Amino acid sequence: MNALVLGYGNPLRGDDGVGWVVAERLQGMAGITAVPLHQLLPEHADLIHTAVHVIFVDAAVAGEPGAVQVQTLAPDRHGLAASHQMSPGVLLAMAAELYGRCPTAHLITITGQNFAYSETLSPPVQESVYQVVGFLVAQLIGELVSEDANGRI
Template structure:
């Protein structure tokens, strides 16, 4: 019998900056789903190098974040590759490709990684997602579930 594929979903962002909190809002909703034991969900403020340990232990990594760009509320799905040039072990800012590079450098393996983003309308100080971004949540949640099911 083939080994069950393991998946880690990380939603990240600042919930006190309106749409920047998208990743955490999505992660909190996904934590309420009755996933198989092979799926874990985390909500964090930002990607950090210490997440490389968790990333090294799974087959698939799904990252969820708000993005800056036009048009607001546009949904993007992107496959991420490790980028050694982006990896700075002394940096406080870690991109998805730098996280994968750290995972490879420290643990010798990387998961398949997908980044899902929705373009923010507002990153001003305040709680809650803008209505236009919140309206895209059902589609984003379905995309995440489809990725997990495809694993």
């Protein structure tokens, strides 16, 4: 597997589902395996270790609605490891320790505006979905993800 995109959140809680929407938009594109998820689970470590790059996409609370942040991730043994909610860093650590391989990894967050019951995204978040999808298509299909991709889009 070349690139794995794990977009997670609750699509019934407005902008919390933005990761889910991004992953859905990327499904079926050559070179990308995109998986919309409610939450990160232990078995995703098995999926992660087979990828060259892994991109986590999640909603954020802090910042201006629609703001997009990209950060490089590293394995983190001390992150959140509850049964039905694991942090990306913990999954990367599990992939590294169990399967001996941890792909390069980035977390993309999009700041949400509305987290109430809703199946639609707010306008600024919807706008950011277009940017993020375009960015990921350019980066992943072109295999341009690099270790220094931190920052804003």
